[in-house]
Every structure is written in C-alpha cells, then in structure tokens.
Amino acid sequence: MALDKSDAIVLKAFNWSESSRTVIFFTKKYGKIALFDKGGRSIKSKRGRIMPFAPLELTFYNSEKESTGYVSDIDIQEVFSFEKDGTLGRLAYASAGAELLRMLLAEENPQHQLFTYYISYLQQIDSVDKQFIPALLIAFFLRLLSQLGYHPSIAYCIVCNKEIQPKGDNPILFGADNGGSVCNTCQKPGDYYISLSPEMFKIFKALQTASLQEAAIVPIGLSKVTLLQDALTRFISSQAQMDCRLKSLAFIEKLKNSSNK
Numbered sequence: 001m002a003l004d005k006s007d008a009i010v011l012k013a014f015n016w017s018e019s020s021r022t023v024i025f026f027t028k029k030y031g032k033i034a035l036f037d038k039g040g041r042s043i044k045s046k047r048g049r050i051m052p053f054a055p056l057e058l059t060f061y062n063s064e065k066e067s068t069g070y071v072s073d074i075d076i077q078e079v080f081s082f083e084k085d086g087t088l089g090r091l092a093y094a095s096a097g098a099e100l101l102r103m104l105l106a107e108e109n110p111q112h113q114l115f116t117y118y119i120s121y122l123q124q125i126d127s128v129d130k131q132f133i134p135a136l137l138i139a140f141f142l143r144l145l146s147q148l149g150y151h152p153s154i155a156y157c158i159v160c161n162k163e164i165q166p167k168g169d170n171p172i173l174f175g176a177d178n179g180g181s182v183c184n185t186c187q188k189p190g191d192y193y194i195s196l197s198p199e200m201f202k203i204f205k206a207l208q209t210a211s212l213q214e215a216a217i218v219p220i221g222l223s224k225v226t227l228l229q230d231a232l233t234r235f236i237s238s239q240a241q242m243d244c245r246l247k248s249l250a251f252i253e254k255l256k257n258s259s260n261k
C-alpha cells in the first residue's frame, strides 16, 4: 500500500474494539473514503487523535482492491468547540451537515468546493448568533443538493417552468416528490405538496443562492425551519430513492419541543 496525504474531516466513526475503529472521512483529495484506524482509540497511541468536526491533515495507506486502507497519522488543524451559548444545538447542526455528506457523497468522488464549503459551514455554526443557525443548515443543504446534481426548482414551476409569483397571502406549493415548486395551473389533485407561506417561500428561494455569510443574517425560527428541512429531506429521499431523514435533526426536534414547554 502506498502512503498518501490529504486534508480531511471525519464524517463518522464505527468502533469495533476498545482500541480500533473504521472511520469515514471526507478527504479533499478523494472525497469520501473509509479507513481502518488500528489502535487509534488507545490512550497509549502516540499519533494525533481523531476528533469529530476538526479539519485535519490525514496521512494514510491507500486502499487497494481487496483491502481497506488505514490511518497512519493525524494532524489537527483547527478545533471548533460549538460552546457559544450552550453546545447542544450547535453540535446537532454540525452533525446534520456530516450526516448529509455521509449519505449523499459517492465513495472516492472528489468534491473540492464542497469540502471547503463544509469547513466554512462549521466555522459559521461555531461562531454566529444562535438565531441564524437554522438558516445556515438550509443554505448548506441546498448547496449540497445543487453541487451533487439534485437541484430543486424553487423559483420556477417544475412542470411548466414559469416563474412562481406569490399572490397576496396564497401559499406556494412545493412538490417535494415532483422535484420543486408547482404553479397554480400545474397543481394536480392527489399529489403531495408542502405548503409554504409567501414569506417562507421568499426565504427558501433566497437561501438557494445565498452564500453562508448571507445566510448567517437570516433569522428563521426553529418551527419554521423544520418545514424547510422536511421539504428538502422529502425531496432528496424521493430523488435519490433512499431514506434521508436525519437523526441529528430528530434531536433538534426534541430540543424544540422541550424549549416550547
């Protein structure tokens, strides 16, 4: 096996003994890869320790046909604490990002822009005021979908391509299973639509083209953002034909319900 190096970030680790595990990395050079981490969990290990959500320089033995590669060394570049005004919410949003990447990235398919974008996402999640965090996730989700070729049509009707123009208080219908918004003329009885208020539609549309810096000044409450999360989760589950419901977001739901009490 050949020794190789890449900037990387951990997406998930599966422990299989007290000292060893399999780690799924998002590497800059190769995209998503799984590596064995022999002895990395041991406190006696002399090499750098793997930390979740920390951009790191990964040295590893490349995988070959019949065998998985393995971690040689880790050099942590940056650590996010997610501790500003309490950790739980921020950690859940950082995890939601990792969960989406793990589900949607193809193995060994480099995504340089997404790699840099995910690190910027974590930086923002770590530092922005609490009220702006949900909008960051929606912007991240939308960018990820577009980069991976699943671009939902929000501003234009998915059927006739006409620009969606909100009228008065009438809701805009987002056909998550159809692939985007559906105008009044093209709506079909029996189809499943998610109903967005004109205000939510405007935010949804703006976040599709927003940079993370632009998203980080959009306040959306947790209850409203859940609607957009559901719309995107249902959209991608239908497009990618897999269950893309996020465990980290179920956790956010619980937080929301407990804070409402």
Ligand SMILES: [Zn+2]
Residues within 6 Å of the ligand: 157, 158, 159, 160, 161, 162, 182, 183, 184, 185, 186
């Ligand atoms: Zn239409």
